[in-house]
Amino acid sequence: MAHASLPSNRLAQETSPYLQQHAHNPVDWYPWGPEALSRAKAEQKPILVSIGYAACHWCHVMERESFENAAVAAVMNTHFVCIKVDREERPDVDQIYMDAVHAMGLQGGWPLNVFLTSEAKPFYGGTYFPKGNWVKLLENIGQAYAGEHRAELEQSAERFMEVIGASELQKYGAQNRNAAQEADYTALQAIGVAPETGPAGVSEEEFKLLVYNLGVQFDRERGGMNRAPKFPMPSIWRFLLRAHAISGSQVVLNQAVLTLREMAWGGIYDQAHGGFARYSVDGEWLAPHFEKMLYDNGQLVSLYSEAFQITQDELFRDVVYDTIEFIRLELTNAEGGFYSSLDADSEGEEGKFYVFTKDELREILGDEEPLFSDYYNCTALGNWEHGRNILHRRETDESFAAAHQLAPGLVPELVASWKQKIMAVRATRVRPGLDDKILTGWNALMLQGLTDAYRAFAEPEFLVMAEHNARFIEANLVDGRRLYRTCKDGRASISGFLEDYALVIQAYISLYEVSFAENWLQRAEALTEYVLEQFFDAEETLFFYTDSSAEPLIARKKELFDNVIPASNSVMAHNLRRLGRHLENVRYTDLATAMLAQVRHLVVKEPQHLTNWASLYAALLRPGAEVAIIGPQADEFREELQRSFLFDTVVAGTESTSALPLLKLLKPGGPDRTAVHVCRNQACLAPVFSVAEAQQALTQV
Numbered sequence: 158m159a160h161a162s163l164p165s166n167r168l169a170q171e172t173s174p175y176l177q178q179h180a181h182n183p184v185d186w187y188p189w190g191p192e193a194l195s196r197a198k199a200e201q202k203p204i205l206v207s208i209g210y211a212a213c214h215w216c217h218v219m220e221r222e223s224f225e226n227a228a229v230a231a232v233m234n235t236h237f238v239c240i241k242v243d244r245e246e247r248p249d250v251d252q253i254y255m256d257a258v259h260a261m262g263l264q265g266g267w268p269l270n271v272f273l274t275s276e277a278k279p280f281y282g283g284t285y286f287p288k289g290n291w292v293k294l295l296e297n298i299g300q301a302y303a304g305e306h307r308a309e310l311e312q313s314a315e316r317f318m319e320v321i322g323a324s325e326l327q328k329y330g331a332q333n334r335n336a337a338q339e340a341d342y343t344a345l346q347a348i349g350v351a352p353e354t355g356p357a358g359v360s361e362e363e364f365k366l367l368v369y370n371l372g373v374q375f376d377r378e379r380g381g382m383n384r385a386p387k388f389p390m391p392s393i394w395r396f397l398l399r400a401h402a403i404s405g406s407q408v409v410l411n412q413a414v415l416t417l418r419e420m421a422w423g424g425i426y427d428q429a430h431g432g433f434a435r436y437s438v439d440g441e442w443l444a445p446h447f448e449k450m451l452y453d454n455g456q457l458v459s460l461y462s463e464a465f466q467i468t469q470d471e472l473f474r475d476v477v478y479d480t481i482e483f484i485r486l487e488l489t490n491a492e493g494g495f496y497s498s499l500d501a502d503s504e505g506e507e508g509k510f511y512v513f514t515k516d517e518l519r520e521i522l523g524d525e526e527p528l529f530s531d532y533y534n535c536t537a538l539g540n541w542e543h544g545r546n547i548l549h550r551r552e553t554d555e556s557f558a559a560a561h562q563l564a565p566g567l568v569p570e571l572v573a574s575w576k577q578k579i580m581a582v583r584a585t586r587v588r589p590g591l592d593d594k595i596l597t598g599w600n601a602l603m604l605q606g607l608t609d610a611y612r613a614f615a616e617p618e619f620l621v622m623a624e625h626n627a628r629f630i631e632a633n634l635v636d637g638r639r640l641y642r643t644c645k646d647g648r649a650s651i652s653g654f655l656e657d658y659a660l661v662i663q664a665y666i667s668l669y670e671v672s673f674a675e676n677w678l679q680r681a682e683a684l685t686e687y688v689l690e691q692f693f694d695a696e697e698t699l700f701f702y703t704d705s706s707a708e709p710l711i712a713r714k715k716e717l718f719d720n721v722i723p724a725s726n727s728v729m730a731h732n733l734r735r736l737g738r739h740l741e742n743v744r745y746t747d748l749a750t751a752m753l754a755q756v757r758h759l760v761v762k763e764p765q766h767l768t769n770w771a772s773l774y775a776a777l778l779r780p781g782a783e784v785a786i787i788g789p790q791a792d793e794f795r796e797e798l799q800r801s802f803l804f805d806t807v808v809a810g811t812e813s814t815s816a817l818p819l820l821k822l823l824k825p826g827g828p829d830r831t832a833v834h835v836c837r838n839q840a841c842l843a844p845v846f847s848v849a850e851a852q853q854a855l856t857q858v
Contacts, residue, residue: 167192172645173243174592175211179220183230186241189250197238197275203302203310204273205237205295208244208251211592212435212448212498214507215285216268221505222288232292236299237272244269245497245596246643246651249703252714253321258282260320272298277711278314279321318711325717326697329759357754359778363761367771368400368409371764376440380416382765385440389420389433391456392723396768396775398463402804403779410467417464421476424547427511428533429579431479432487433457434501443549444541447501447508447589451488451599452722454480455495458606462613466802472553477610481619484603490595493625494633494644495603500590510589512545513579521578529575532557532568548579594645597634597653600626601660602722608667612799620671627668627677630661638687639704655702655716658688659728666735671799673791673810675817681736685745688729698751699726717756723769726752730773738783738807741818753777780837781805782855785819788812788831797848798833803855 169180171188179186187193189206197204207224209216223229233239244251244267254271257279258264264284271282286294302310320328354360371393376383382390397413400406420426423442425434433453434445458480465473488496503510515537519526530536535546552560554568563571607623610616633649634641640653640661665681668674692700694715702714702725716724730752737745753760753773760767760774781804786794791810799808809819823834823844832844833851842854 168241172643172648172650173211173246173594174590174645175209175216175243175245176241178211179224179241182220182224183227183234184224184239185230185234186239189240189242189247193238193240194277197273197277200238201275202238203236203275203298204240204277205233206240206242206250206254206269206271206273208242208254208269208271209267210243210245210498211590212450212500213267214446214448214501215266217500217502219268219285219291223286223291226288229288229292229295232295232299236295236303245592245599246594248656249654249707249710249714252702252716253710253712254279254282256321256714257317258284260317274311274314276314278311278318280310280314280317321712324697325715326699326755329717329763356750356777357757357774359753359757359774361778364400364774364778367761367764367774368404368406370762371396371768371771372409372412374765375412377412377415379441380412380419381440381442386436386438386446387425387440387442388436388721389425389453389457390721390768391453391460392719392768392772393765395460395463396764396772398460398467398802399772399775399804401467402802403775413464414468414470417461417473417476418470421461421472422550424541424549426476427483428548428550429511429576429583430483431476431481432483433480444547445508447511449483449487449499451484451495451497451596452602454484454488455599455602455604455606456722458484458603459609462606462609463802466613466800474614477614478616481607481610481622485622487591489622490593492633493622493629494595495600495626497592497594497596497599500592503587503589508541508545508547510583510586512541512547514539514544514546517582518546521582522575525571525575528561528571531561532572532575594643595633596643597630597640597657598642598660598722600630600634601657601664604630604664605660605667608664608671611671615796615800623668624672627665631680638683640684652704652707654704655688655692655700655725655729656722658684658692659725659732662688662732662736663728666732666739669739670808671795673795675815678736678739678817681732682740685732685736698748698755700729718766719769720766724767727767727769727773731769731776734773734776735807739809739817739819749773750777776805779805781807783819783836784808784851784855785823785834785836786810786831787815787820787823787834788825788827789829790831794831794833794848794851798851801852806855 163181165180166186168176168186168188171177176188242250255265255269257271261282266284268285271279273279374382381387394413394416397409401410419442423437425437425442425445432449435448435450435453436446438444438446458477461473461476487499501507515535518530518535522529533548534540534551539545541547555565558565558568604623604626607619611619633644640657641649642651642653642657662681662684665677669678691704694701699715702716716726718724719727730749733745734749756770760770764771784806789812791812795808795810809817811820815821825832830846832846834841834844835851835854845851845854
């Protein structure tokens with residue numbers, strides 16, 4: 158990175174650590190905004206938009222090779238208005254220009270470098286370019302735009318604009334679903350099957366096809382999807398837990414458990430300190446791309462917590478506790494906000510902080526090194542680059558103890574001692590860079606993870622962290638009825654996107670369900686009403702990604718596909734269903750059903766890209782119950798009841814009385830008695846007065 162004593166460009170005034178990393182480049186960088194766009198129009202110069210994020214390894218490489226080079230910067234400054242974008246702060250800008258690169262038939266990724274007309278319309282792009290290729294490309298495009306080929310480039314931009322401007326429903330054929338579904342039903346009827354459809358047209362037969370279509374993509378040996386690199390993709394495995402809940406399929410559960418075990422044993426998981434890296438470059442979960450992102454870890458805490466509820470696997474418990482401890486120590490500020498990420502690099506080398514040579518391990522562990530190296534699969538040649546080893550496991554503690562003739566209880570003690578020694582050495586190393594900006598949606602994912610962990614383990618500290626974070630969001634990221642996207646050093650900025658609203662609403666509903674503090678449900682309702690007013694497109698029965706009052710871009714997009722973070726539209730559909738049931742608001746529940754109906758055929762056809770939608774499909778196919786707990790032991794009953802995995806079940810409660818629709822007409826069992834009411838489809842069973850009876854009632858409705 159350039160030294161801070163060098164002259165600064167405009168990025169020095171930005172709050173984003175990624176933009177600040179480029180503040181001393183000789184490139185005349187602008188942040189995204191009216192100043193840069195106006196200059197491009199005034200001077201009729203093309204725009205270069207370069208998009209990345211603070212923990213991105215290849216972003217750093219391109220900066221070192223090109224953006225810190227005065228000669229390269231001179232070419233950029235001569236021909237272009239140059240704009241740097243932090244994709245985490247401005248996912249709306251990133252989404253549009255990533256779509257453009259895909260429309261060009263190119264592979265997307267970061268750094269994302271896109272060339273635009275002076276009207277901000279894209280005509281060419283790519284990802285990482287080596288310095289020589291980059292300079293040649295800059296000169297060719299700069300000369301072509303300034304010369305006789307400008308009209309051709311602008312025509313190309315107009316063609317790409319047609320693709321960018323189309324909605325996801327139009328592009329991927331979901332609006333032609335009726336004809337396609339008709340063909341599906343004709344085929345089913347030809348073999349004597351007439352599907353019975355429920356809300357949004359869901360059916361048992363179609364759900365089986367959905368699960369089958371997803372299953373053909375699985376890696377049956379090492380878990381995950383059958384490809385490399387491998388991303389954790391939590392929404393896929395959370396869907397399998399839900400598919401198991403409604404079908405009882407052991408095959409489905411086994412695939413989820415295999416994936417979670419292999420990830421927890423792999424190098425993608427930090428064996429010494431907890432927390433997951435963003436992805437594995439190989440198909441075995443061994444060699445991670447070492448950056449640790451808040452959004453991954455929040456979702457994986459949810460996933461492993463739910464898997465523990467179903468399996469009671471102690472490995473999953475350990476992952477949850479260690480990952481939350483990593484978040485607490487490494488990514489939490491004093492006010493309860495969560496930072497965004499840790500970099501992949503330290504001292505200019507990817508992963509250097511985390512890996513060890515065999516000689517280093519001998520020095521750290523002495524006589525215990527051979528046993529340690531067997532446990533974590535470390536070798537003299539190294540299992541990674543330059544003779545270094547990534548710690549990873551290949552067997553259970555019980556199996557390891559048997560193979561080495563150790564008492565079974567000794568292995569956890571050894572592992573705990575080894576971790577302390579490894580962490581003591583890490584403490585002397587140069588740490589990876591911290592992206593200390595706070596993103597609203599990502600904080601909400603971690604908040605959701607903490608509520609899911611609290612459900613599974615009833616660990617008081619998890620609820621304390623969750624409530625602390627929710628108060629931080631309210632104090633720092635709320636502006637009246639609106640949310641901000643980000644804050645750093647006490648300065649909030651950028652209007653919230655649908656992702657921020659959807660994920661905060663989701664987390665607040667969950668926080669209510671684990672605390673019975675009604676203010677969180679009220680806040681969820683208020684934010685939902687704002688989203689309906691400012692983001693909703695009634696024409697497609699979906700939500701736009703941006704607020705109607707936000708800065709207009711060249712296209713206003715909707716987020717349909719579930720990716721590493723589930724699509725904001727699928728999260729909102731779940732929210733409307735959950736909140737509608739809590740508040741007995743049919744407008745909400747009907748809209749959730751209508752949203753799934755819009756995409757249902759696509760969910761069945763391409764479930765690997767729509768697994769959060771698929772979880773909603775499962776919920777509409779086999780609706781869960783509403784549980785109302787009223788009486789002096791409401792909290793104790795809730796805590797015990799929620800230790801089990803309760804699919805599509807909403808839980809409300811109060812120690813005395815409440816105006817909430819689920820509670821206001823119900824009574825406790827008496828002055829010293831707590832009643833549990835289990836309801837479904839606007840009908841309740843007789844109240845019961847113990848958790849065991851409530852669990853039994855849940856199996857009956």
